[in-house]
Amino acid sequence: MRSHAAVLHRPGEPLRVETIEVAPPAVGEALVEIVASGLCHTDTTTFDGDNPSCRYPAVLGHEGAGRVVEVGPEVAALRPGDHVIPLYGPECGTCGMCRSGRTNLCWTIKATRDRGVMPDGTSRFRLGGETVYHFMGTSTFSRYTVVPEIALARIRPDAPLESVCLLGCGVTTxxxxxxxxxxxxxxxxxxxxxxxxxxxxxxxxxxxxxxxxxxxxxxxxxxxxxxxxxxxxxxxxxxxxxxxxxxxxxxxxxxxxxxxxxxxxxxxxxxxxxxxxxxxxxxxxxxxxxxxxxxxxxxxxxxxxxxxxYFGGVKGRSGIGRFVDLYVEGVLDIDSQITHRAPLTDINAGFDRMARGEGVRTVVTLG
Ligand SMILES: [Zn+2]
Ligand SMILES: [Zn+2]
The missing domain is CATH 3.40.50.720 (NAD(P)-binding Rossmann-like Domain)
Incomplete structure (x- = not known):
């Protein structure tokens, strides 16, 4: 599938919005259409090559929300049409950390996530025959992205995706x-x-x-x-x-x-x-x-x-729904902090504003 995506080819360059190829979801993965994604300071740690977990070229972005388009084999709990927030911290539910009841950390796929690939060791993104890597396991600056099921929180369908995307990182933290x-x-x-x-x-x-x-x-x-x-x-x-x-x-x-x-x-x-x-x-x-x-x-x-x-101590898949509820009930204010909305093509201007300290949060819309 073809998808518009903001790609960082190498440190020191601006992001380039390009048309990449997104492969279908493999075992345990889902293809997600991202609706909106926040710009976060952590994305900028890749700009100078300071983030050891970023492999170039990469599709950045980790604060998104969207809809499931297609699920791969052995996906148990997600269906096309489900509204989801991708998680850089997954929740497998079965590892020692998940079962401990003492932490929200789950490191089952950390090793591959930190190398920019899916759990099977390969990327779903290509550009002109070249491999493009995932970032933080989420890559939400692409209209279509692939994320493991254990790193997708299904949320109630009446919550506006262009606002609750910020629950993917800063607000929940x-x-x-x-x-x-x-x-x-x-x-x-x-x-x-x-x-x-x-x-x-x-x-x-x-x-x-x-x-x-x-x-x-x-x-x-x-x-x-x-x-x-x-x-x-x-x-x-x-x-x-x-x-x-x-x-x-x-x-x-x-x-x-x-x-x-x-x-x-x-x-x-x-x-x-x-x-x-x-x-x-x-x-x-x-x-x-x-x-x-x-x-x-x-x-x-x-x-x-x-x-x-880390991530507010919240277990992503089982815990994020509480925050979506607080937003829908009007208790949690997300919208006052969104000072700028822009199409993906204006993403560099958004990061420039962040560097100058202007505004609070920028949300880019995909699609
Ligand atoms: Zn962040
Ligand atoms: Zn786990």
Whole structure:
């Protein structure tokens, strides 16, 4: 099948929108027609060759939503017409991680996913006789893509795909993390009010936090965060000591701190901002490769928990429906963060806007 797709041929080049060939789904796979896909910061880690899991040329994109067109042999639970969100973190349901009940990670197909191929070791994409590789197992910047069944979450058909596509990454990561660790009446602090942090803010609001402190160096991020539930803003570029500012606002320390920047010294500020006794620090930001975080062990010994969260702790196939429901019920706000919509052909302009820090989220429409 022919499909328009945004292909990154090699680091340092812009994406090129081209017509690729998409092979039919193999055993355990489905062919999906993507309706819309968000542009996410993680896609840009491939632009300079910094992402070791990207094999070039690649069809990027990992924040999409669409409809199943065709299923391969041995696909058990999906049918043509089903609405789905592709998952970069699958849920096989049978591996040790899935059965543990202790993690949302499932690494059954991680080895092939991180080499840009399907579980059988081959790609479904070709361009002019040359192999083009998958990215994050999803490749949602193609009108037609192939995804393993265990990496497709079926969702209710009345949810608009052009909005719930953002549940494929940033919204679920932020809201899920907050729902896991914020309790009613808590004071939460969120370091970094970008795509993840703003969604931590609304997750904390949904969880019943009484006070939500946002910390950022860019005051322009304040209005959306306030709309999502932020009660106090700390301008990190203006205060002398961010940790002191958070401690003052929270009466000694936050119940939960979320780190969404990936900047290691900010992670340390998040650890130090937690209250003694029970404060929980949740690390969400992705650090530069090789970084290390240090803090005095007494921080943990006196009852603080320092933990991380991947995809909001949400098991994709069984857990994402809850977030779709929250959106359809009007509790979860996705649309206010979509500041730009564009056809796939304008995708480079969207990434340029992201690099300049303009707008919040861009969603491209396929088709
Ligand atoms: Zn992402
Ligand atoms: Zn599994």
């Amino acid at each position: 932020g809201v899920g993390a907050a729902l896991d660790d914020v309790r009613e009446g808590d004071t939460a602090v969120v370091f970094g009010l970008g795509g993840i942090g703003t969604n931590v803010v609304q997750g904390a609001r949904i969880a019943g936090a009484k006070r939500i402190i946002g910390v950022d160096t860019v005051a322009a991020k304040r209005p959306l965060a306030e709309r999502f539930g932020m009660t106090d803003f700390v301008d990190a570029s203006a205060v002398e000591d961010v940790v002191d500012a958070v401690r003052d606002l929270s009466g000694g320390g936050a119940d939960v701190a979320f780190e969404c920047t990936g900047i290691v010294p900010v992670m340390r500020q998040a650890v130090d901002s937690c209250t003694v006794g029970w404060g929980t620090c949740v690390l969400l930001g992705v650090e530069p490769t090789g970084s290390e975080l240090s803090f005095p062990p007494v921080r943990a010994r006196y009852g603080r928990t320092i933990k991380g969260s």
